[in-house]
Amino acid sequence: MSFVSQFKAQARVMAGDLRHRKIIRTALRNYEIVRDVRKASFQDWQGARQLAAETKWQAVNHLDQHLEQFTAKLESRGTKVHWASNAAQAREIVLKIVKDKKAKSVIKSKAMTSEEIHLNDALEHAGLNVVESDLGELIVQLRKEAPYHIVFPSMHLTRDEISELFQRELGSAATNDPEELTMIARRALRKKYLTADIGITGANFAIAETGMISITENEGNARLTAALPKTMISLIGIEKVLPRMEDLALFLPMLATMGTGQQLTCYNTLYSGPRQPGETDGPEEWHVVLLDNHRTELLADAEQRDALHCIRCGACLNVCPIFRNVGGHTYATTYSGPIGSVITPHLRGLQDWKHLSSASSLCGACTETCPVKIDLHHHLLQNRRNAAKQQPSFAEKTSFKLFAFAANRPALWNFGKKMARIFQPLQGLVKGTPVDPAKAWTQTRDLPQLAPESFKDWWRNRK
């Protein structure tokens, strides 16, 4: 089945799934309240957004210089930097490090880049034991699912479902207390931290000026992942750069505000190297893998380049009427919601993924909420335009040609109008059935009733 028919079929099921919609509404209600409280605590939220947009613009529009500065600083402190043009190269790099270290087990903290290159599958194929340490990621890993949401991976599940999962996979006792369930995961993972050979992380920001990565998290799992295993690997998209360390004074509270409605996420940690002389813990080796994987293609589209400003806060998913109704898994992409619909056609191919840009009400809620002011809903329109230009649809082209032909010939146009008035009642017989050529549109919509007399006729016949 093609990606588009899969999406349509799944969206139809999910949009009618009232239980799912209720779970998502409940999960997001508290977020909406605390997010708005945090936004209001800024002296000027719009000013902060503007500054964030300008800072990211500066970062991305001088990406080459920032990456050179970032990697030179990293290397000067003993970090090994690797460059990967695509997913396969990134997987090879990680697998080679793992083999060189004769590693048996890997502990991971949340990294969307790792989902993007399907790293877990590759590591498991190579015979490694791989454990996700973020609670939400662990839950979806045990369910053999992709994360539902880039910030809240398990928001589609109830505590009862999680309890059943833990009983089955971790052999724990039944409980529907979120605290108990969290402690089950805490106990299960403690041993893994202490014995894992390799720790894998992502990064939220890469600071060019000082050669640091910044990781934002609430649980402390990334802190442990970067403290205990002997080897650390960080998988980072090339667009993550910020020019200066002090830019974080703005970006950390903005990410927390829009991501989870917190003033600051519990742990925001900067790493600038492996264990340095005189330090007593931390990894002996640190590898940073910089991932392109079609990001330079998005960069080449100047019109949509600002999509690379994204800080992956997930705010546009949370406000999107499409995401909230069809759910995260329906997208079948690593990045879902409005930002996913914008960038996936660039990352995986426009023709296969253009349907995501049509799954939009163009309400603009995403653009309005985005903390770095990405022009999301216009980018959806641009994707539609680009897709039609690149591969025009025969039916669409033909119908517009026929329309133009008729509209340019008044006699034909008037004849058509008369016929339409006579035959409109018959439309009811085929409306929405397989023989209706406009089925996709008409099965859920009514055609307006034509007036008994056209305006032109009425004008001519008036007394």
Add this chain to the structure above:
Amino acid sequence: MSEREKILGRIREALKVGAPHPHSHTHAHPSPTSPPSTPRKWLPKVGETYDEQLALFAKNAAELKADFQLFNSAAEARQGIAALRDKEKWQQVAGHSGDLTNAICPALNLPLLRTDKPYDVHALEACDAGISECDALIAQTGTVLVTNRSAGGRALSVLPPHHVVLARRDQLVADLPAAFALLQQRYATNYPSMISFITGPSRTGDIERILVLGAHGPKKLTIICF
């Protein structure tokens, strides 16, 4: 050609076409390092005076479910930490050597696992609390700023179930921009390999978005300030 050169080459090729600047009124092309306008005027407000800032830190800490204890002297702080030991029934604690830890920790009368010397991570995991110093307390967000140099390594502040921070009253800074300025001033020639902004005890909301403390890091965070 290496992958590095290929990727940088693609970036340079892509950037030949300029993207519209988000500031619609100017068409200036700022250099990659031009200083940003300060975010201070947009960020949440912090009081002008020290007392206002201290009160804000205490309020933020309470909201974060961190335990902020303010004392008037080192002697009082010693009594405070001894009371904490009794309340939490500590058997083993970990810490590091420093002016504040050396002044306060002996009051515990417990063996201290030192993490600023080579140590056994399993022994640290078995400790009831990790006691560390910090670089600063940030009023704006209720944050404790630590580095692996100031706070006994990477694991001390995150592996034991209770993190106790010792801070002097004059370590309070107003806001995040001030905290970054302090880091630059103190470490710019040689940054510690880990710098962490700790804002409350470890937490998660991954199950039905319900707040649970102590996901993987400490369940409790106590800040002893004197």
